[in-house]
Amino acid sequence: MNKGSNCYxxxxxxxxxxxxxxxxxxxxxxxxGFSEVPLTDENFDLQKPFNIxxxxxxxxxxxxxSFWVYTNDKPFxxxxxxxxxxxIRIKGHDYSSGIWQFEGYGFVPKGTxxxxxMQIHGASEGDTTLQLRIYDGNMRYYRYNxxxxxxxxxxxRLNVIHDVGKGKIWVFIDGEEKFVVKDQGPGGLYFxxxxxxxxxxxxxxxESRWREIKLFKK
Numbered sequence: 456m457n458k459g460s461n462c463y464x465x466x467x468x469x470x471x472x473x474x475x476x477x478x479x480x481x482x483x484x485x486x487x488g489f490s491e492v493p494l495t496d497e498n499f500d501l502q503k504p505f506n507i508x509x510x511x512x513x514x515x516x517x518x519x520x521s522f523w524v525y526t527n528d529k530p531f532x533x534x535x536x537x538x539x540x541x542x543i544r545i546k547g548h549d550y551s552s553g554i555w556q557f558e559g560y561g562f563v564p565k566g567t568x569x570x571x572x573m574q575i576h577g578a579s580e581g582d583t584t585l586q587l588r589i590y591d592g593n594m595r596y597y598r599y600n601x602x603x604x605x606x607x608x609x610x611x612r613l614n615v616i617h618d619v620g621k622g623k624i625w626v627f628i629d630g631e632e633k634f635v636v637k638d639q640g641p642g643g644l645y646f647x648x649x650x651x652x653x654x655x656x657x658x659x660x661x662e663s664r665w666r667e668i669k670l671f672k673k
Contacts, residue, residue: 485614485627489556489671492548499668500544502649504528512541522649523662538657542649544576548670549645550619556671557615557646562664563589565607569657573648575617575624579640585615585624588653589663594628598653602626602634610666617644646670 503512506529514521520543528539545557561572568591575585586597592607603611606628614627619641626634648668650661 484630485616485625485632486556486558486671489554489673492670492672494545494548494668494670498545498547500546501542502531502544503541504539505530505532519664519666520649520668521662521664523660524650524652526652526657526659526661528652538652538654540649540651542647542651543665543668545646545668545670549577549643550672551641551643552619554616554618554620554673555644555646556617557613557648557669558671559613559648559668560610560666561606561613561648562608562610563592563606564662565592567607567650567658567661567663568592569653569655570661570663571651571653572663573613573615573646574651575615575638575644576647577642577644578638579642581639584617584639584642584644585636586651587613587615587626590656596626596634596636600634600636603628615646619644 501509501513503509512523522541524539524541530537531540563572567589571586571588573587574583576583578584587602588595588597589606593604594602594606596602612629616625617638622638624636624638625632648665650663652661
Protein backbone atom coordinates (compact mmCIF):
# COMPACT_ATOMS: atom_id res chain seq x y z
CA MET A 456 0.00 0.00 0.00
CA ASN A 457 1.44 3.40 -0.99
CA LYS A 458 1.95 6.41 1.22
CA GLY A 459 -1.10 8.20 -0.23
CA SER A 460 -3.40 5.31 0.69
CA ASN A 461 -2.06 5.21 4.24
CA CYS A 462 -2.70 8.94 4.66
CA TYR A 463 -6.24 8.52 3.33
CA UNK A 464 -6.97 5.68 5.78
CA UNK A 465 -5.59 7.75 8.66
CA UNK A 466 -7.81 10.69 7.67
CA UNK A 467 -10.91 8.44 7.63
CA UNK A 468 -10.08 7.09 11.11
CA UNK A 469 -9.65 10.62 12.48
CA UNK A 470 -13.00 11.71 11.04
CA UNK A 471 -14.80 8.67 12.48
CA UNK A 472 -13.31 9.25 15.93
CA UNK A 473 -14.25 12.94 15.87
CA UNK A 474 -17.85 12.12 14.97
CA UNK A 475 -18.24 9.17 17.35
CA UNK A 476 -20.10 11.12 20.03
CA UNK A 477 -22.07 13.40 17.70
CA UNK A 478 -25.77 12.66 17.19
CA UNK A 479 -26.25 14.92 14.19
CA UNK A 480 -24.16 13.91 11.18
CA UNK A 481 -24.74 15.24 7.67
CA UNK A 482 -28.48 15.80 7.73
CA UNK A 483 -29.41 13.03 10.19
CA UNK A 484 -32.39 13.71 12.43
CA UNK A 485 -31.89 13.69 16.24
CA UNK A 486 -34.64 11.06 16.58
CA UNK A 487 -33.04 8.61 14.14
CA GLY A 488 -32.50 5.26 15.85
CA PHE A 489 -34.92 6.09 18.68
CA SER A 490 -38.35 4.61 19.36
CA GLU A 491 -41.22 6.92 20.27
CA VAL A 492 -42.74 6.45 23.73
CA PRO A 493 -46.58 6.66 23.61
CA LEU A 494 -47.97 9.54 25.68
CA THR A 495 -51.55 10.24 26.78
CA ASP A 496 -53.11 13.09 28.76
CA GLU A 497 -52.47 11.06 31.91
CA ASN A 498 -48.73 11.49 31.35
CA PHE A 499 -49.00 15.29 31.51
CA ASP A 500 -49.04 16.34 35.16
CA LEU A 501 -49.69 20.08 35.43
CA GLN A 502 -48.12 22.20 38.16
CA LYS A 503 -49.21 25.81 38.80
CA PRO A 504 -49.41 28.36 41.64
CA PHE A 505 -51.33 26.55 44.37
CA ASN A 506 -53.81 29.34 45.09
CA ILE A 507 -54.94 30.00 41.50
CA UNK A 508 -57.21 27.91 39.24
CA UNK A 509 -55.34 26.17 36.44
CA UNK A 510 -57.34 28.07 33.81
CA UNK A 511 -55.75 31.32 35.05
CA UNK A 512 -52.25 30.14 34.15
CA UNK A 513 -52.69 27.48 31.44
CA UNK A 514 -54.59 26.88 28.21
CA UNK A 515 -54.69 23.93 25.82
CA UNK A 516 -56.33 24.76 22.49
CA UNK A 517 -55.88 23.45 18.94
CA UNK A 518 -52.87 21.39 20.02
CA UNK A 519 -51.03 24.35 21.54
CA UNK A 520 -50.37 24.34 25.29
CA SER A 521 -49.82 27.83 26.71
CA PHE A 522 -48.18 28.37 30.10
CA TRP A 523 -47.79 31.68 31.91
CA VAL A 524 -46.83 32.89 35.36
CA TYR A 525 -46.06 36.15 37.18
CA THR A 526 -42.89 36.65 39.17
CA ASN A 527 -44.85 37.28 42.38
CA ASP A 528 -47.10 34.21 42.05
CA LYS A 529 -47.14 31.57 44.77
CA PRO A 530 -45.15 28.33 44.41
CA PHE A 531 -46.79 25.10 43.28
CA UNK A 532 -47.59 23.96 46.83
CA UNK A 533 -47.92 25.61 50.26
CA UNK A 534 -44.67 25.79 52.18
CA UNK A 535 -42.47 25.34 49.11
CA UNK A 536 -39.49 27.66 48.85
CA UNK A 537 -39.35 27.34 45.05
CA UNK A 538 -40.09 30.08 42.53
CA UNK A 539 -43.49 30.25 40.78
CA UNK A 540 -44.14 27.95 37.87
CA UNK A 541 -46.69 26.65 35.41
CA UNK A 542 -45.20 23.47 34.00
CA ILE A 543 -45.91 20.03 32.65
CA ARG A 544 -44.13 17.27 34.49
CA ILE A 545 -44.09 14.21 32.23
CA LYS A 546 -44.98 11.39 34.60
CA GLY A 547 -45.03 7.63 34.13
CA HIS A 548 -41.69 7.69 32.33
CA ASP A 549 -39.16 8.52 35.03
CA TYR A 550 -35.78 6.99 34.25
CA SER A 551 -32.43 6.28 35.85
CA SER A 552 -30.65 4.55 32.96
CA GLY A 553 -30.70 4.29 29.20
CA ILE A 554 -30.85 6.93 26.48
CA TRP A 555 -33.90 9.19 26.49
CA GLN A 556 -35.00 12.10 24.33
CA PHE A 557 -37.47 14.97 24.73
CA GLU A 558 -38.90 16.68 21.66
CA GLY A 559 -41.25 19.64 21.47
CA TYR A 560 -41.93 22.77 19.46
CA GLY A 561 -41.58 25.83 21.67
CA PHE A 562 -42.54 29.50 21.35
CA VAL A 563 -41.45 32.32 23.67
CA PRO A 564 -43.08 35.76 23.31
CA LYS A 565 -40.85 38.82 23.34
CA GLY A 566 -40.43 40.21 26.85
CA THR A 567 -40.35 36.87 28.65
CA UNK A 568 -36.98 36.62 30.39
CA UNK A 569 -35.29 34.94 33.34
CA UNK A 570 -37.29 31.74 33.05
CA UNK A 571 -36.65 28.03 32.61
CA UNK A 572 -38.74 26.67 29.75
CA MET A 573 -37.49 23.08 29.78
CA GLN A 574 -35.64 20.97 32.33
CA ILE A 575 -34.58 17.50 33.33
CA HIS A 576 -35.43 17.13 36.99
CA GLY A 577 -33.43 14.84 39.25
CA ALA A 578 -29.71 14.37 39.79
CA SER A 579 -27.23 13.03 42.27
CA GLU A 580 -25.93 16.59 42.69
CA GLY A 581 -28.67 19.20 43.12
CA ASP A 582 -32.31 19.03 42.07
CA THR A 583 -31.92 19.18 38.30
CA THR A 584 -29.69 17.73 35.63
CA LEU A 585 -30.52 20.38 33.03
CA GLN A 586 -32.29 23.72 32.86
CA LEU A 587 -32.75 25.62 29.60
CA ARG A 588 -33.54 29.24 30.33
CA ILE A 589 -34.52 32.22 28.24
CA TYR A 590 -32.78 35.53 28.90
CA ASP A 591 -33.61 38.39 26.52
CA GLY A 592 -34.55 36.03 23.71
CA ASN A 593 -31.49 33.81 24.06
CA MET A 594 -31.37 30.29 25.48
CA ARG A 595 -28.80 29.47 28.15
CA TYR A 596 -27.75 26.45 30.17
CA TYR A 597 -28.93 27.65 33.57
CA ARG A 598 -27.56 31.25 33.60
CA TYR A 599 -24.24 30.25 32.08
CA ASN A 600 -23.43 28.83 28.63
CA UNK A 601 -25.15 30.30 25.59
CA UNK A 602 -27.10 27.58 23.74
CA UNK A 603 -29.03 29.50 21.05
CA UNK A 604 -29.87 33.10 20.15
CA UNK A 605 -32.80 35.09 18.76
CA UNK A 606 -35.66 32.80 19.81
CA UNK A 607 -38.36 35.37 20.52
CA UNK A 608 -41.68 35.18 18.66
CA UNK A 609 -40.89 32.11 16.56
CA UNK A 610 -41.58 28.40 16.76
CA UNK A 611 -38.44 26.32 17.26
CA ARG A 612 -38.00 22.58 17.51
CA LEU A 613 -36.20 21.50 20.68
CA ASN A 614 -34.64 18.06 21.09
CA VAL A 615 -32.78 17.07 24.24
CA ILE A 616 -30.98 13.71 24.42
CA HIS A 617 -29.78 12.31 27.73
CA ASP A 618 -27.43 9.33 27.70
CA VAL A 619 -27.34 8.34 31.36
CA GLY A 620 -24.61 5.74 30.86
CA LYS A 621 -22.26 8.26 29.27
CA GLY A 622 -23.38 11.03 31.61
CA LYS A 623 -23.94 13.43 28.70
CA ILE A 624 -26.71 15.64 27.36
CA TRP A 625 -27.12 16.98 23.82
CA VAL A 626 -29.35 19.95 22.92
CA PHE A 627 -30.64 20.50 19.39
CA ILE A 628 -32.52 23.50 17.99
CA ASP A 629 -34.32 22.96 14.67
CA GLY A 630 -32.38 19.74 14.15
CA GLU A 631 -28.96 21.33 14.68
CA GLU A 632 -26.74 20.31 17.58
CA LYS A 633 -26.17 23.41 19.69
CA PHE A 634 -24.80 22.28 23.03
CA VAL A 635 -23.28 19.26 24.76
CA VAL A 636 -22.75 19.05 28.51
CA LYS A 637 -21.94 16.58 31.24
CA ASP A 638 -24.99 15.71 33.34
CA GLN A 639 -25.30 16.11 37.12
CA GLY A 640 -25.13 12.41 37.91
CA PRO A 641 -27.79 9.66 37.91
CA GLY A 642 -31.00 9.81 39.89
CA GLY A 643 -34.78 9.73 39.53
CA LEU A 644 -35.03 11.68 36.28
CA TYR A 645 -37.95 13.14 34.33
CA PHE A 646 -38.69 15.86 31.76
CA UNK A 647 -40.57 19.12 32.30
CA UNK A 648 -41.53 22.09 30.14
CA UNK A 649 -43.48 25.32 30.54
CA UNK A 650 -42.37 28.32 32.61
CA UNK A 651 -40.46 28.22 35.89
CA UNK A 652 -39.15 31.57 37.16
CA UNK A 653 -35.38 31.75 37.53
CA UNK A 654 -33.88 32.67 40.94
CA UNK A 655 -33.25 36.26 39.78
CA UNK A 656 -33.76 38.68 36.89
CA UNK A 657 -37.18 37.31 35.93
CA UNK A 658 -39.56 39.48 33.94
CA UNK A 659 -42.85 40.27 35.65
CA UNK A 660 -44.76 38.12 33.14
CA UNK A 661 -43.35 34.88 31.67
CA GLU A 662 -44.94 32.74 28.98
CA SER A 663 -44.06 29.81 26.74
CA ARG A 664 -46.14 27.78 24.33
CA TRP A 665 -45.61 24.16 23.35
CA ARG A 666 -46.95 21.72 20.78
CA GLU A 667 -46.17 18.19 19.61
CA ILE A 668 -44.48 17.17 22.85
CA LYS A 669 -42.94 13.70 22.47
CA LEU A 670 -40.60 11.29 24.21
CA PHE A 671 -38.22 8.81 22.61
CA LYS A 672 -35.81 6.22 23.97
CA LYS A 673 -33.23 3.66 22.94
